[in-house]
Amino acid sequence: MSTFRRISRFFSFSSSTIATPASSFKQSDTNAEQNLKQGEFVGSLDCGTTSVRFIIFDKYANIIAQNQLEFPQYYPNPGWHEHDAEEIQQHAELCIQNAMKELETTGWAKESVKVIGITNQRETTVAWSRKTGKSLCKAIVWTDSRTKNTVIHYQKKLEEIGVEVKPGEWKKGPDGVEALREITGLPLSTYFSAIKLRWMLDHIPDVAAAHESDDLLFGTVESWVLYNLVGGASTNLHVCEVTNASRTLLLNTTTLKFEPCLLSFFGFRSSILPKIVSSSEVYGNVSPDAAGGYLAGVRVGGLVGDQQAALVGNKCLKEGQAKCTYGTGAFLLFCTGGEIVKSEHGLLSTIAYQAGPHAKPVYALEGSISVAGSAVKWLRDTMGFIEDAAGVNTLAAKETDTGGVYFVTAFSGLLAPYWDPGAGGLLIGVSQYTNPSHIARATLEANAFQTRAIIESMKLDSRNGLHHLKVDGGMTNGDLAMSILADIGGFTVVRPEMRESTALGSALLAGAAIRLFGWNIEEPETLKEVNTKGTTEFNPSMEDRIRARKWEGWQRAVERSKGWEEGVDE
Numbered sequence: 001m002s003t004f005r006r007i008s009r010f011f012s013f014s015s016s017t018i019a020t021p022a023s024s025f026k027q028s029d030t031n032a033e034q035n036l037k038q039g040e041f042v043g044s045l046d047c048g049t050t051s052v053r054f055i056i057f058d059k060y061a062n063i064i065a066q067n068q069l070e071f072p073q074y075y076p077n078p079g080w081h082e083h084d085a086e087e088i089q090q091h092a093e094l095c096i097q098n099a100m101k102e103l104e105t106t107g108w109a110k111e112s113v114k115v116i117g118i119t120n121q122r123e124t125t126v127a128w129s130r131k132t133g134k135s136l137c138k139a140i141v142w143t144d145s146r147t148k149n150t151v152i153h154y155q156k157k158l159e160e161i162g163v164e165v166k167p168g169e170w171k172k173g174p175d176g177v178e179a180l181r182e183i184t185g186l187p188l189s190t191y192f193s194a195i196k197l198r199w200m201l202d203h204i205p206d207v208a209a210a211h212e213s214d215d216l217l218f219g220t221v222e223s224w225v226l227y228n229l230v231g232g233a234s235t236n237l238h239v240c241e242v243t244n245a246s247r248t249l250l251l252n253t254t255t256l257k258f259e260p261c262l263l264s265f266f267g268f269r270s271s272i273l274p275k276i277v278s279s280s281e282v283y284g285n286v287s288p289d290a291a292g293g294y295l296a297g298v299r300v301g302g303l304v305g306d307q308q309a310a311l312v313g314n315k316c317l318k319e320g321q322a323k324c325t326y327g328t329g330a331f332l333l334f335c336t337g338g339e340i341v342k343s344e345h346g347l348l349s350t351i352a353y354q355a356g357p358h359a360k361p362v363y364a365l366e367g368s369i370s371v372a373g374s375a376v377k378w379l380r381d382t383m384g385f386i387e388d389a390a391g392v393n394t395l396a397a398k399e400t401d402t403g404g405v406y407f408v409t410a411f412s413g414l415l416a417p418y419w420d421p422g423a424g425g426l427l428i429g430v431s432q433y434t435n436p437s438h439i440a441r442a443t444l445e446a447n448a449f450q451t452r453a454i455i456e457s458m459k460l461d462s463r464n465g466l467h468h469l470k471v472d473g474g475m476t477n478g479d480l481a482m483s484i485l486a487d488i489g490g491f492t493v494v495r496p497e498m499r500e501s502t503a504l505g506s507a508l509l510a511g512a513a514i515r516l517f518g519w520n521i522e523e524p525e526t527l528k529e530v531n532t533k534g535t536t537e538f539n540p541s542m543e544d545r546i547r548a549r550k551w552e553g554w555q556r557a558v559e560r561s562k563g564w565e566e567g568v569d570e
Contacts, residue, residue, distance in 0.1 A: 049142070072084065119304050119305070127216060302508070309505030319339075329373075341365055
């Protein structure tokens with residue numbers, strides 16, 4: 001039993017309640033339960049990069065109850081970012097308990113939650129023991145860039161030896177790079193899970209020993225959280241949802257199976273891999289021992305990576321619809337329907353969702369920005385410029401421009417469309433005139449410039465312009481940040497009133513798995529009553545010549561940040 005569970009159970013009664021005779025307590029407890037209303041709700045456990053949230057929705061996407069808890073972040077070396085997988089689980093279960101208590105406080109019985117979904121930070125890599133169910137090391141977070149040298153090693157291997165795509169058929173050099181992208185839709189990068197797992201095997205003896213003894217289980221965060229919620233080592237439910245699997249650098253996005261030639265290329269045993277499941281089906285039931293028993297027996301019916309969840313939550317289910325989520329990082333997804341669209345301009349081909357075990361997958365083009373809200377967090381926690389995240393808008397509003405400052409927020413290299421793991425964070429254009437307000441505004445502009453870079457690539461790949469961009473995530477709460485995005489991008493930014501799109505996406509997938517409220521992801525009209533609240537639009541007001549000049553300055557700044565750190569083959 002976790003420490004969190006023991007503490008929550010111990011302190012769930014006041015001293016006066018403990019003194020009450022057991023029979024009296026049982027009677028009053030029964031009466032209280034009889035007075036609670038029975039409803040139909042769906043829960044969503046959102047396991048993000050810095051916090052976990054549990055949100056309970058009704059059929060219209062009204063939030064009935066919620067709770068959020070931050071969990072510790074570990075940065076043991078430059079470029080390293082770790083999580084304790086056990087702490088993620090403890091915080092997730094405590095978060096569920098707190099939200100369920102709030103549900104009861106508002107007069108609803110806990111049995112009103114009929115199904116839950118789980119959405120998660122993607123690519124973050126967890127390794128644990130098949131025998132004990134315990135993690136073997138800290139999880140390596142998606143933002144972590146310690147694996148630069150591992151990437152260089154496999155780039156060299158791909159160049160000189162190649163990958164065996166079929167028995168006896170090898171592809172190397174440019175053909176090998178193309179073969180990897182053809183299979184996975186991804187490039188070799190520090191970003192993806194296989195590279196992180198390979199680093200674990202090469203540098204952490206406990207993980208290497210577990211791999212050799214066939215005791216190792218590998219998964220992304222949804223794999224780990226679900227494994228524990230349904231019973232841990234006692235049930236050993238080891239699965240990975242397809243959108244998360246598509247971020248491992250191991251999945252064939254056409255067959256939806258892990259690719260044997262890539263397991264051989266990276267040196268992984270097939271026994272470490274989870275079973276691949278769809279985004280919407282019933283995977284199991286919550287154990288009575290999990291989350292204080294509040295969800296005992298409740299079905300888990302939706303699993304999905306956080307960015308794909310936001311796509312579903314924004315109801316961008318058809319070809320040509322796009323959204324961008326601004327959280328720790330920023331992620332723009334453009335739905336391409338049932339067709340895999342290969343990007344020629346630095347974007348990723350990825351799986352958007354699979355609406356059931358027998359449904360055909362829906363695909364998307366994705367542009368990933370590694371640093372968005374985390375740059376605001378840096379201003380707050382490291383630099384001390386602001387007291388809270390919202391303060392960045394207030395500070396930036398004190399100046400009408402950046403005073404010529406550009407901030408390339410390459411804390412762990414640059415992702416799409418640049419793909420340079422060696423890029424260095426860069427503040428350029430600083431002078432004696434520069435003050436904290438200029439830097440705060442440059443931080444918001446960096447977010448907008450990187451979004452525009454992705455949209456420019458999408459225009460080239462899709463041959464279509466983007467006139468409206470749906471947005472969600474914590475950074476979108478700032479009106480100034482959204483106005484800057486519209487000005488730099490030259491398009492209208494559409495912000496919904498209810499912006500918990502990531503949690504809502506996994507809730508929709510979970511509800512659809514049991515046809516709760518008649519929801520069916522493959523029939524978007526069944527979702528027409530979901531989240532119909534209003535939106536706020538931000539229209540560009542910047543002159544075209546100023547926008548063009550600032551864009552040119554950004555591109556120059558990016559060029560200066562590239563290749564700052566040179567890796568070596570390990």
